[in-house]
Amino acid sequence: MPKLLVFAVCEKVLIDENKNISLIVLLQNVSASSPDKSEIPRNAITPKEWTVFAMWQPAAEDYGREFNQIIQILWPDGSEFKKHALTFHFERDKIHHTRMTVIGFPVGQAGKLTLNMWLEADSRPVGESHSYVIQVTHDLAG
Amino acid sequence: MRFRCPVCMYGSLPYPARDYHICPCCGTEFGNDDAEFSHAQLREMWVADGAFWFFGIPPRDWNPWLQLIEGGHPESAPAVRLELTSRVGPRPQRVSFVTPKQVLLSVNG
Numbered sequence: 001m002p003k004l005l006v007f008a009v010c011e012k013v014l015i016d017e018n019k020n021i022s023l024i025v026l027l028q029n030v031s032a033s034s035p036d037k038s039e040i041p042r043n044a045i046t047p048k049e050w051t052v053f054a055m056w057q058p059a060a061e062d063y064g065r066e067f068n069q070i071i072q073i074l075w076p077d078g079s080e081f082k083k084h085a086l087t088f089h090f091e092r093d094k095i096h097h098t099r100m101t102v103i104g105f106p107v108g109q110a111g112k113l114t115l116n117m118w119l120e121a122d123s124r125p126v127g128e129s130h131s132y133v134i135q136v137t138h139d140l141a142g
Numbered sequence: 143m144r145f146r147c148p149v150c151m152y153g154s155l156p157y158p159a160r161d162y163h164i165c166p167c168c169g170t171e172f173g174n175d176d177a178e179f180s181h182a183q184l185r186e187m188w189v190a191d192g193a194f195w196f197f198g199i200p201p202r203d204w205n206p207w208l209q210l211i212e213g214g215h216p217e218s219a220p221a222v223r224l225e226l227t228s229r230v231g232p233r234p235q236r237v238s239f240v241t242p243k244q245v246l247l248s249v250n251g
Contacts (some may be wrong), residue, residue, distance in 0.1 A: 012188070014203050022228050025226060026228075026232070027226060028226075028227070028228050028229040029227040029228065029229055030224055030225070030226055031224070031227065032222050032224055032227040033222070033223050033225075033228075034220065034221060034222055034223070035221050035223065040148065040220065040222055041207075041220055043205055043206070044205065044207060044219070044220040044222060045205060045207040045211060045219060046207075046219060046220070046222040046224060047211045047216030048216075048224060048251070069209075080203055081203070081205075103211055103212060104207070104208050104212070104219075105224070107222050107224065135165045135229065139225075
């Protein structure tokens with residue numbers, strides 16, 4: 001079973017010519033405010049790009065198998081904002097990383113924006129589901 | 143084949159945006175509404191009215207702002223300023239590595 005090494009959400013992922021990876025600004029707290037201090041619409045999405053990054057280490061039996069990495073993004077009220085599946089194979093003796101760039105950041109609801117991620121093989125979950133939470137607050141006063 | 147509405151950027155129009163077809167998302171009647179106003183003006187009006195779905199039940203998880211952003215009109219999404227802050231505790235702990243020579247000096251000194 002593949003072992004999850006990194007699961008992080010950040011503004012940007014940089015990869016240099018030697019394939020070194022840098023994660024830029026991990027998203028933890030996001031404070032949103034409208035310019036005129038009016039209430040932010042409950043379904044508001046702001047045009048910001050952000051990235052979901054994961055790194056997996058395969059076990060010997062994982063080579064040659066097809067895996068689907070599922071990423072589900074939930075609004076604070078639990079409704080689904082996005083769900084994305086990515087199919088990949090492990091290369092022998094190599095750690096596999098995935099990047100998903102999301103266009104548009106959901107800011108309409110204050111609370112916990114939750115990202116769930118898990119692997120599937122043969123349409124069945126493999127291992128446990130992993131979560132990353134971003135706290136979204138609305139700053140209507142300042 | 144699916145077509146994109148040039149007003150609200152809904153991407154699943156069953157017909158091209160012309161010949162008096164009506165977009166189920168923003169309600170624009172092509173050939174009529176866009177004879178009087180530009181697509182940008184119609185988009186502005188739809189957004190000012192709240193960007194609601196026009197006809198029937200919207201697709202599951204439909205979001206007008208995401209549709210506009212992904213359709214190349216991020217300027218039409220609500221103006222929201224974002225500030226990113228950290229939840230990490232006091233300061234990250236720093237682990238210093240010392241060379242064998244420094245260790246030796248430390249023991250002797």
